[in-house]
Amino acid sequence: MNRLEPHKRTFHTLMASMTFRDGKPFLIFGTSGADGQPQTHMQVMTAVFDFGLDIQAALEAPRWVAGRYLLHHPEGLLMMEKRFPEPVTEN
Secondary structure (H helix, E strand, O other), X not given: XXXXXXXXOOOOOOEEEEEEEOOEEEEEEEEOOOOHHHHHHHHHHHHHHHOOOOHHHHHHOXXXXXXXXXXXXXXXXXXXXXXXXXXXXXX
């Protein structure tokens, strides 16, 4: 049963982040997804801070995950969302 108990892990986790601009909260979001959590955060933050996308566009951008997205997946996978253009995902 999935419930909080001493010395027991829950079945899912959430990873939240908060960034500030000029001392005020600027970007706050969270994600789930095992090994994909920090990768999703990095991709969203890169889209916003390095490429100037607004948060909606950054969240809608196609993403990839190297490793496991879910705990039952084998390690060493590269999973790419189907929203990537075909030339990017070929071979």
